Amino acid sequence: MNITQKSSPNHYNGRNGWKPDMIVCHITDGNYDGAVSWLCNPRAEASAHYVVSRAGQVAQLVSLTDAAWCNGTSATAGHAYHYSTSTLPLVRQRATNANYYTISIEHEGMYNQTHGTLTAAQQAATVELIKHIRAEVQRLYGIIIPVDRQHIVGHCEISPREKPTCPGEKFPWTDILRQVQGASQAKPAAIRYALKTATVRSDTTMDITLPLVHSYIYKLTCAAGRPLTNSCNSNIIDISFDHQSGNDYFFRCTAKRRGCAGVAVNGHKIFAVKVV
Incomplete structure (x- = not known):
C-alpha cells in the first residue's frame, strides 16, 4: 500500500x-x-x-x-x-x-x-x-x-x-x-491436535494468583500440534484457546469463582490458580 x-x-x-x-x-x-x-x-x-x-x-x-x-x-x-x-x-x-x-x-x-x-x-x-x-x-x-x-x-x-x-x-x-x-x-483450517504422548513445554510452572473475572494467558509449546489442556475445576477457572504462533499455543485462563483449581496438560497438572 x-x-x-x-x-x-x-x-x-x-x-x-x-x-x-x-x-x-x-x-x-x-x-x-x-x-x-x-x-x-x-x-x-x-x-x-x-x-x-x-x-x-x-x-x-x-x-x-x-x-x-x-x-x-x-x-x-x-x-x-x-x-x-x-x-x-x-x-x-x-x-x-x-x-x-x-x-x-x-x-x-x-x-x-x-x-x-x-x-x-x-x-x-x-x-x-x-x-x-x-x-x-x-x-x-x-x-x-x-x-x-x-x-x-x-x-x-x-x-x-x-x-x-x-x-x-x-x-x-x-x-x-x-x-x-x-x-x-470462510473455510477455517482443520485443527491438528497433539497426541497425549507428545512433548509439551509450558511457560508457566509456578502457581499463580488471579483476581476474580481477570484472565491470564499461558503458552504451551508443542511441535506435534495443539496440546490438550483443561481446568481441573471448571467452576473456578475456565480455559479457552486464544491464538497460535508457530509451535506456540496460547490459552486464556479466566477466573470465575473464588477458590483454587489446577491447570492440566495431557491429564497432568502443571500449575495451580488461586482466585481471590
Whole structure:
C-alpha cells in the first residue's frame, strides 16, 4: 500500500524486549496535516506509528520496531494511567508500559463531530493498513496478531478513565475486523491436535494468583500440534484457546469463582490458580 514516510523523534528506541501484538486505534481530534506535524514535533512529547486521513492517505511516523508515545500506561500506584484501570486483561496482566507492545493508528476526525465514524476511504485504508501491519509484524517478529477485540482495540480500552472517547463509540470495529479477516475466515483450517504422548513445554510452572473475572494467558509449546489442556475445576477457572504462533499455543485462563483449581496438560497438572 502507499504509505508516506515521516520521522517523529518522539519514540523509544526499540521495545524494551517486547514484541508488538496489539493494534490500538485513536482519533486525532484535529486535521490530518496538523496531526502529522504535531506528532513529529519534539514539543508534543507524543507520537503514533501511523495517521490515516479522511481521504484515505496514510503516513508512518515511527518504525514498527520502535515504541511510539501513544498508549502509555504507568506502573505507579494511583497514577491516572495505571495499567490496572484498563478494561483489557492483557494490559492488566503485563503490568508495564503498553507502548512497548502496541502499534498505534491515529484517525483524522473530531470526536464531537464524528464520534468515531470513518469515511469509506478512511475505513478502506485502515483495513489495508492493519493487513500490512500484521504482515510486517509476522516478518519482523515471527508472530501473528490475532484479528479480535483483545488485540485490535481502542485507546479507550487501554486508558478508559483518561481517554473514554478515543476513538469513539461509533468506530466501525465489526466491519473492520470482518474485512481484515476476509475470505480466509470462510473455510477455517482443520485443527491438528497433539497426541497425549507428545512433548509439551509450558511457560508457566509456578502457581499463580488471579483476581476474580481477570484472565491470564499461558503458552504451551508443542511441535506435534495443539496440546490438550483443561481446568481441573471448571467452576473456578475456565480455559479457552486464544491464538497460535508457530509451535506456540496460547490459552486464556479466566477466573470465575473464588477458590483454587489446577491447570492440566495431557491429564497432568502443571500449575495451580488461586482466585481471590
